[in-house]
Amino acid sequence: MQNKIxxxxxxxxxxxxxxxxxxxSPLDPPLNPKTGKPxxxxxxxxxxxxxxxxxxxxxxxxxxxxxxxxxxxxxWRPSPLYRARRLEQHLKTPAKIYYKYEGLSPAGSHKPNxxxxxxxxxxxxxxxRLATETGAGQWGSALAxxxxxxxxxxxxxxxxxxxxxxxxxxxxxxxxxxxxxxxxTNLTASGRAVLERDPDTPGSLGxxxxxxxxxxxxxxxxxxxxxxxxxxxxxxxxxxxxxxREQLASIEEYPDVVIGCVGGGSNFAxxxxxxAGDKLKGSHPDVDxxxxxxxxxxTLTKGLYAYDYGDEAGLTPMLMMYTLGHDFVPPxxxxxxxxxxxxxxxxxxxxxxxxxxxxxxxxxxxxxxAQTFARTEGIIPAPEAAHAIRxxxxxxxxxxxxxxxxxxxxxxxxxxxFDLTSYEAYYxxxxxxxxxxxxxxxxxxxxxxxxx
Amino acid sequence: xxxxxxxxIGVVVNPVAGLGGRVGLKGTDGLAARALALGAEPLAPRxxxxxxxxLSGSGxxxxxxxxxxxxxxxxxxxxxxxxxxxEPDDPSSADDTRAVCRAFLxxxxxxxxxxxxxxxxxxxxxxxxxxxxxxGIPAGVKMYSSVFALDPGAVSRIILTEGPPHLTDAxxxxxxxxxxxxxxxxxxxxAVVRTPSAPGLVQAAKQVFEEADExxxxxxxxxxxxxxxxxxxLYVLGPxxxxxxxxxxxxxxxxxxxxxxxLDGRLIGTDLTESDLLALLDHHPEAxxxxxxxxxxxxxxxxGTQVCSPEVLSRIGIDRLIMIATPGKLAxxxxxxxxxxxxxxxxxxxxxxxxxxxxxxxxxKPVGLIGDDPIEPCHEESRLAWKKEG
Numbered sequence: 001m002q003n004k005i006x007x008x009x010x011x012x013x014x015x016x017x018x019x020x021x022x023x024x025s026p027l028d029p030p031l032n033p034k035t036g037k038p039x040x041x042x043x044x045x046x047x048x049x050x051x052x053x054x055x056x057x058x059x060x061x062x063x064x065x066x067x068x069x070x071x072x073x074x075x076w077r078p079s080p081l082y083r084a085r086r087l088e089q090h091l092k093t094p095a096k097i098y099y100k101y102e103g104l105s106p107a108g109s110h111k112p113n114x115x116x117x118x119x120x121x122x123x124x125x126x127x128x129r130l131a132t133e134t135g136a137g138q139w140g141s142a143l144a145x146x147x148x149x150x151x152x153x154x155x156x157x158x159x160x161x162x163x164x165x166x167x168x169x170x171x172x173x174x175x176x177x178x179x180x181x182x183x184x185t186n187l188t189a190s191g192r193a194v195l196e197r198d199p200d201t202p203g204s205l206g207x208x209x210x211x212x213x214x215x216x217x218x219x220x221x222x223x224x225x226x227x228x229x230x231x232x233x234x235x236x237x238x239x240x241x242x243x244x245r246e247q248l249a250s251i252e253e254y255p256d257v258v259i260g261c262v263g264g265g266s267n268f269a270x271x272x273x274x275x276a277g278d279k280l281k282g283s284h285p286d287v288d289x290x291x292x293x294x295x296x297x298x299t300l301t302k303g304l305y306a307y308d309y310g311d312e313a314g315l316t317p318m319l320m321m322y323t324l325g326h327d328f329v330p331p332x333x334x335x336x337x338x339x340x341x342x343x344x345x346x347x348x349x350x351x352x353x354x355x356x357x358x359x360x361x362x363x364x365x366x367x368x369x370a371q372t373f374a375r376t377e378g379i380i381p382a383p384e385a386a387h388a389i390r391x392x393x394x395x396x397x398x399x400x401x402x403x404x405x406x407x408x409x410x411x412x413x414x415x416x417x418f419d420l421t422s423y424e425a426y427y428x429x430x431x432x433x434x435x436x437x438x439x440x441x442x443x444x445x446x447x448x449x450x451x452x
Numbered sequence: 453x454x455x456x457x458x459x460x461i462g463v464v465v466n467p468v469a470g471l472g473g474r475v476g477l478k479g480t481d482g483l484a485a486r487a488l489a490l491g492a493e494p495l496a497p498r499x500x501x502x503x504x505x506x507l508s509g510s511g512x513x514x515x516x517x518x519x520x521x522x523x524x525x526x527x528x529x530x531x532x533x534x535x536x537x538x539e540p541d542d543p544s545s546a547d548d549t550r551a552v553c554r555a556f557l558x559x560x561x562x563x564x565x566x567x568x569x570x571x572x573x574x575x576x577x578x579x580x581x582x583x584x585x586x587x588g589i590p591a592g593v594k595m596y597s598s599v600f601a602l603d604p605g606a607v608s609r610i611i612l613t614e615g616p617p618h619l620t621d622a623x624x625x626x627x628x629x630x631x632x633x634x635x636x637x638x639x640x641x642x643a644v645v646r647t648p649s650a651p652g653l654v655q656a657a658k659q660v661f662e663e664a665d666e667x668x669x670x671x672x673x674x675x676x677x678x679x680x681x682x683x684x685x686l687y688v689l690g691p692x693x694x695x696x697x698x699x700x701x702x703x704x705x706x707x708x709x710x711x712x713x714x715l716d717g718r719l720i721g722t723d724l725t726e727s728d729l730l731a732l733l734d735h736h737p738e739a740x741x742x743x744x745x746x747x748x749x750x751x752x753x754x755x756g757t758q759v760c761s762p763e764v765l766s767r768i769g770i771d772r773l774i775m776i777a778t779p780g781k782l783a784x785x786x787x788x789x790x791x792x793x794x795x796x797x798x799x800x801x802x803x804x805x806x807x808x809x810x811x812x813x814x815x816x817k818p819v820g821l822i823g824d825d826p827i828e829p830c831h832e833e834s835r836l837a838w839k840k841e842g
């Protein structure tokens with residue numbers, strides 16, 4: 001029996017899938033934070049190249065992947081689709097579990113799928129340097145890898161707490177030639193302002209975003225690059241789902257359930273959008289699409305569908321999305337990549353329309369699932385990816401009860417080799433199960449003055 | 453060698469601490485002679501010596517009581533620089549413990565290191581309150597108070613920490629030994645004292661980074677609950693410094709060791725008894741009960757908390773319970789214990805309790821009953837194959 005379903009390099013998708021083409025009505029536009037009016041391409045051109053701004057707003061169904069980008073993606077793509085047969089046997093489930101494995105990229109996650117085209121389009125626009133932020137370092141290392149291939153410079157503002165405690169990711173960035181600074185730095189006005197207030201601050205993603213955006217806005221040769229949330233990022237990630245659909249078709253399968261973890265939403269989008277498109281077009285109306293988020297930061301399950309800022313300081317355009325409020329600081333869960341107050345507007349829209357649904361899970365049960373997966377399938381998953389595994393196992397166990405032989409597809413978005421200290425905390429019983437006190441937050445918000 | 457965080461330490465040993473446990477007496481209060489007659493060996497002096505041994509040569513100055521109440525332990529630990537400022541009676545008693553602690557205060561000690569259990573902690577707390585920090589070397593039968601080092605070895609690590617000491621509030625818990633021997637478990641918050649802690653010893657570095665400051669966490673919890681208070685709803689606030697952060701935020705006072713009630717931002721009852729509370733509930737049936745996790749063993753509802761009787765809990769509604777605790781406290785508390793005195797109510801609490809830990813943040817903690825083992829991973833697939841590995 002086959003364990004892996006491979007595609008040849010020639011079978012790699014040549015076009016990204018743009019789900020905006022199949023939405024029943026257009027997405028609500030991003031709003032300029034100062035005027036409250038829909039943002040124009042000009043609002044974004046200070047920090048993004050025109051081709052990415054065009055993709056952000058594009059309405060055509062497919063967008064060609066440039067050959068130079070294909071050439072680099074071929075280092076690890078197409079990624080394998082695995083049948084998790086040992087996991088199925090362990091669970092004694094009649095369900096068939098398949099997973100896409102994105103941990104084989106040089107940076108170890110799905111992030112290079114968008115880092116490479118973003119670097120490419122910026123270099124085509126004459127940009128010599130990219131600035132970005134990173135929390136635990138997944139995105140920063142992916143962009144460092146991508147810029148190295150286009151002989152660009154790369155400056156990464158890494159949240160200081162992670163910089164001090166997770167040395168390996170910053171060393172990867174150094175190997176690929178990027179500069180990595182512990183944020184806040186004294187290189188930017190926003191960083192200096194924070195340091196003046198609190199010299200010992202551990203930093204935050206919100207501060208790091210502000211520094212990277214400021215760096216890009218104040219240097220003519222520099223643009224900003226974002227690793228999730230935005231439409232063009234989701235677009236670039238659709239290679240995951242497009243490949244998976246091909247791979248499953250080659251063995252005459254189509255999933256009943258598609259699962260991915262959700263932080264900003266890009267790996268979930270990349271996995272699910274091709275299937276969500278089939279659902280929207282009516283060819284597979286029953287496919288169950290599930291985004292899995294941490295109970296500590298339950299944006300899709302408990303957030304509000306509203307316009308909100310993408311960053312803490314309120315500098316970015318306002319996006320229509322599920323949000324817990326831009327000032328919500330998620331607890332320090334080990335799946336750092338899922339600590340985001342908002343969500344991709346596209347993913348949010350699909351959840352609001354009922355095309356996809358969301359569940360939330362607790363940290364310890366996520367690591368239970370990660371351990372089960374590692375002991376059956378061998379791969380030690382990143383804590384983020386383990387959220388998807390948790391729900392895949394839950395669906396498979398449900399099948400054991402009902403006797404249904406569902407076909408489950410989930411995205412294993414990365415390996416956990418640099419996250420082993422979080423496994424250590426799990427084994428030591430030091431992993432809190434963070435929760436979101438929705439009722440009390442509602443009570444607290446009801447006392448605030450209403451803002452029009 | 454690190455510079456010790458404390459320069460002059462008062463050491464007091466309860467020589468009979470722990471005796472009762474060895475012979476099944478569930479505590480030693482008033483029963484030391486009987487325990488000795490049953491063949492119990494005094495262990496506390498030796499445990500104290502083990503804990504203090506690593507401090508010899510550290511430059512710390514020691515003051516103590518003569519004989520078994522401290523002097524012998526310090527000599528066994530190899531401490532040369534010691535001064536006996538108190539002569540206890542023979543046999544020594546709780547009065548001696550209190551008197552020697554007052555003498556430590558007068559001599560300018562900056563920490564009291566005591567060896568014993570909850571009863572000893574109670575006596576030390578009675579004598580010094582929050583004037584100077586206290587730290588327990590665990591040697592008692594019952595150690596539910598949160599003033600004890602994890603083990604004797606942790607004592608020197610806490611004291612030899614570089615830089616200024618990191619102090620936190622800690623609860624001294626009273627367990628009624630008479631009732632406990634009769635099979636009933638009654639706990640009460642006896643006092644709140646200051647104790648040194650070394651967060652690195654009990655917490656992941658990442659947590660320390662983002663959640664370090666207990667004081668900041670308490671203020672955040674206080675602000676969140678204060679903001680979430682609804683009009684026309686009675687808020688009953690239990691004992692402790694974490695609930696006091698709520699009244700601080702509202703600009704009200706709080707009975708540290710008792711129950712108070714807040715309605716529409718006003719304090720409408722202080723140090724309430726059960727019947728006071730039932731009378732208030734007659735007029736204000738819509739109520740919330742705000743309780744903090746108390747002591748080292750994670751009690752949220754102790755049978756002996758007279759005010760929180762099963763009747764009060766049923767009237768308010770067990771789903772109207774708001775638990776609060778700082779992240780540091782929860783990190784040291786693997787399980788929460790629920791014991792309302794009514795098994796139906798206990799079951800209504802469920803397998804997990806949500807605890808508010810900051811502004812808009814919470815943790816879900818597993819619930820255990822007194823004496824239960826820690827809970828196993830909750831998922832079915834984790835139990836399928838590798839439980840045998842332990």
